[in-house]
Amino acid sequence: MDERKADVINRIRAYGIIKDPQWLDRPDELVPLWVMLEAFLELIERLDPPNRPFD
Numbered sequence: 001m002d003e004r005k006a007d008v009i010n011r012i013r014a015y016g017i018i019k020d021p022q023w024l025d026r027p028d029e030l031v032p033l034w035v036m037l038e039a040f041l042e043l044i045e046r047l048d049p050p051n052r053p054f055d
Contacts, residue, residue, distance in 0.1 A: 008027070023035060
């Protein structure tokens with residue numbers, strides 16, 4: 001794995017965006033749509049938590 005990919009994987013692991021080590025160990029594999037959507041939902045929930053007050 002080249003340095004750039006390793007850096008991205010380390011950052012994803014540190015932020016906890018993708019928690020399944022199966023996907024983190026295979027950065028060149030194609031992933032199913034649900035894996036990408038799950039990562040997007042994780043980011044959205046971190047940026048805009050569901051129970052956050054409006055003001």
